[in-house]
Amino acid sequence: MLGRLGFAGRLMAIVLFALIALWAVGLGWLFLSESREEIFRRLFPLPEQVSAIVQLIESAAPAERPLILKAVSSARLRVTLTQERPEPSPETMRRPIAEQFLTLYLQSLQPRDVIVLRSRVGLPRWRDWHIGDFWRNANRTVRFAVSLHDRDYVVFEANGAPGARLFGLPPGFGVGLLGALIGIAAVIAIAREARPLRQLSRSVAQFSSDATVAHVTPAGAPEIRKLITAVNDMQTRISELVRGRTLLLGAVSHDLKTYITRLRLRVERLPEQEQRDKAAGDLDEMTRLLEDALAVSRGGFAAIQRQPVDLMAMLVGIVDDRRQTGARISAELGHAQLSVLGEPTALRRLFINLIENALRFATRCTLRVLPDKAIVIAIDDDGPGIPPDARNAVFEPFFRLDNSRSRSTGGSGLGLAIVKQIADAHGANLDLSTSPEGGLRVSIAFPTGG
Structure with missing residues (x-):
C-alpha cells in the first residue's frame, strides 16, 4: 500500500499508524492494569454514590432519613423519597440500557427495581443542529429511582452528565478531539515540508523532457x-x-x-x-x-512546440507519397478522428523513418489503427523481423543486427534512435512485436491527452 503513496502520503501514513499503535497500547495497558469494575467506577462515579446513598437511607431510622437526604443532596444531585413508583410521562421515557448499567452497581443490595427516566427530546436534523446543543443536552436532568425494602423509592435527579467532564465533553472524547486537531496540524506541516520536493519533481520532469532549466527556490529542511x-x-x-x-x-x-x-x-x-x-x-x-x-x-533536448496534429491526414499523405514511388504500402486507418498534440515535423519524421525502415527490409508494409482507449498506430511488414532479445537494443544509436539489417542495405543506424527520441518527447510508447504478416510490428501509443 505504501508503494502507491508519495513522500507526504508516506509520512502521513507513518504518523497515523503511530497514533493507532499508541492508542492500542494505551487501551491494552488500561484493561490489563485495571479491572472492568474499577474502570467503570472511575469513569462513572455517580452509580457508586447512588449505591452508597441507598444503603445509608435503608439502614437509618425513618426519623433520620430527612436529615440524610439534606446531607447527600447538592446542586448536581437532588435526593428525595416517595412512596409511589415513578412512571414515564408523555414528556419522558425509560432508558433500559442505563437501568441495566445501574443495576450492576446494586447487585450487593439484592435485586432492586431500578427506573431511569429521561426526556423524549430526540436528535434534531443536521440543518437544525447548533453548536451549543451538545452542551445543553449534556446538562439535561436525568431522573432515576431505586426501590427500598419497605417499598419506598429513593428518587435521584442528576443535573448534567454523571461522569467526569471537560468543557461538557467526556475526557476520552476531549482527548480524541485534541488528538485529531494535532493530527490535522501534523498533516498540514508534513504537506508544507513536502511542497519543495513536489516542485523539484516537476522541475526534473520538465528538464528531462525538453531540457528547459526551471530552477526551484530552496526551501524546507x-x-x-x-x-x-x-x-x-x-x-x-x-x-x-x-x-x-x-x-x-x-x-x-x-x-x-x-x-x-x-x-x-x-x-x-x-x-x-x-x-x-x-x-x-x-x-x-x-x-x-x-x-x-x-x-x-x-x-532528446529540443523543445516541442505542441499544437493539434491530424494524424489521419498526415498518414494518408505519407502513404500516397510512397505509393507514387512504387512502394507496396497500404493503410487500414478507418474513419476515426486521430488528433494529438505535438510537433508536426517531428511526428512526420517519426512515421517516415518507421515506414522506410519497414520497406527497406520487407516487400510490403501496412499501417493500421489498433482498437484501444488511446491512439495506437501499428506499422506491420512481412520482413525478417527482429529477435525478441534485440528489440530494446535497436533503439540505441548505431546499433545494427548482424544478419539482414547490415550497412549494405543502407541507412545510418540512427533511424530508430531518432524515432525513440521523438516518441519520448511526445509521451508516446513504442512497442516491437511480431506482425500478423510474419515480420515486425511497431506500435506507437499516444496518450489520450495528446
Whole structure:
C-alpha cells in the first residue's frame, strides 16, 4: 500500500499508524492494569454514590432519613423519597440500557427495581443542529429511582452528565478531539515540508523532457535545500554541456558538408560513370549520417512546440507519397478522428523513418489503427523481423543486427534512435512485436491527452 503513496502520503501514513499503535497500547495497558469494575467506577462515579446513598437511607431510622437526604443532596444531585413508583410521562421515557448499567452497581443490595427516566427530546436534523446543543443536552436532568425494602423509592435527579467532564465533553472524547486537531496540524506541516520536493519533481520532469532549466527556490529542511541547490546546479551544467555539444556537432557538420560539396564537384570529373555513381552514393551516405547524428544530438533536448496534429491526414499523405514511388504500402486507418498534440515535423519524421525502415527490409508494409482507449498506430511488414532479445537494443544509436539489417542495405543506424527520441518527447510508447504478416510490428501509443 505504501508503494502507491508519495513522500507526504508516506509520512502521513507513518504518523497515523503511530497514533493507532499508541492508542492500542494505551487501551491494552488500561484493561490489563485495571479491572472492568474499577474502570467503570472511575469513569462513572455517580452509580457508586447512588449505591452508597441507598444503603445509608435503608439502614437509618425513618426519623433520620430527612436529615440524610439534606446531607447527600447538592446542586448536581437532588435526593428525595416517595412512596409511589415513578412512571414515564408523555414528556419522558425509560432508558433500559442505563437501568441495566445501574443495576450492576446494586447487585450487593439484592435485586432492586431500578427506573431511569429521561426526556423524549430526540436528535434534531443536521440543518437544525447548533453548536451549543451538545452542551445543553449534556446538562439535561436525568431522573432515576431505586426501590427500598419497605417499598419506598429513593428518587435521584442528576443535573448534567454523571461522569467526569471537560468543557461538557467526556475526557476520552476531549482527548480524541485534541488528538485529531494535532493530527490535522501534523498533516498540514508534513504537506508544507513536502511542497519543495513536489516542485523539484516537476522541475526534473520538465528538464528531462525538453531540457528547459526551471530552477526551484530552496526551501524546507537543510537537507532538502541542499538537494534542491544540487539539482539546480546539475541542470545548469547539463544544459550547458548539451548546448556546447550541439554547437560543436553543428559546426563540424557544417564544415564537413562544405568538404562533401567540394568532393561532389570533383567526383563529377571522374571519367567512368560507374565510379562517379559509387562515389556520389558514398557522399550521399555521409550527408545522411551527419544529418542523423545531428538530429540524435538534438532530438532528446529540443523543445516541442505542441499544437493539434491530424494524424489521419498526415498518414494518408505519407502513404500516397510512397505509393507514387512504387512502394507496396497500404493503410487500414478507418474513419476515426486521430488528433494529438505535438510537433508536426517531428511526428512526420517519426512515421517516415518507421515506414522506410519497414520497406527497406520487407516487400510490403501496412499501417493500421489498433482498437484501444488511446491512439495506437501499428506499422506491420512481412520482413525478417527482429529477435525478441534485440528489440530494446535497436533503439540505441548505431546499433545494427548482424544478419539482414547490415550497412549494405543502407541507412545510418540512427533511424530508430531518432524515432525513440521523438516518441519520448511526445509521451508516446513504442512497442516491437511480431506482425500478423510474419515480420515486425511497431506500435506507437499516444496518450489520450495528446
